[in-house]
Amino acid sequence: SAAEAGTPDTEPTTSPAEGPAATAGAEPVAAPAETEAAEATDVPRPAWPRPAELYLVSLVEGGEPSAEAEYRLEELARDYTHPGENGESPFRVELFWADDGQGQDPPRTLRAGVHVIRVYSQKQGRALVGSRIEAPGLVLHAYADEFAYPRRTYCYILTRESAARPAFGDLRKGLATIGEKPNFRNSFQVPRKIEALLGLWPDLGYDPR
Secondary structure (H helix, E strand, C coil): CEEEECCCCCCCCCCCCCCCCCCCCCCCCCCCCCCHHHHHHHCCCCCCECCCCEEEEEECCCCCCCHHHHHHHHHHHHHHCECCCCCCCCEEEEEEEEECCCCCCCCCCCCCCCEEEEEECCCCCCCCCCCEECCCEEEEEEEEECCCCCCEEEEEEEEECCCCCCEHHHHHHHHHCCCCCCCCCCCECCHHHHHHHHCCCCCCCCECC
């Protein structure tokens, strides 16, 4: 499931506090945005490193974030929302969550600094050829809500918009060209495997190492 914060050029359909939160299969929901344009200029441009460790995370539709999770989203949005420099696409913070027991359990090792590609699966946790996938996001913060049942993992990522709209079938093909298959359990760390995935979003540049 996903929610979005701080996108200056997106019409907020509903704020997290007012209406139903976005779910995995829905369009992201914008966080309250009264001052974000003013704040964006006060925030330094976030670092946008090339992924060195990349996870595929299977998400299914449903649920709403906790009040604490929404509050953290607004805090991180204030710190990271940025319009971009020299014509690059803007930076925004998004929240997603995944519950245990819905097909592919979320990785236990999500942590700040790794990257994730969100794969929107069916109820059984199976991704189909046409399943939507989202461009890689940089994990800013992740934690498990031990009081939720089933156990829920919340993850906040720094993302940027890409013109490319690949589906899960494209991701599978990209990996097949190097003899690999999608893996929801372990991260991709070998550069050629990561590059095969990044090639799905050719317009997303990264900071030089």
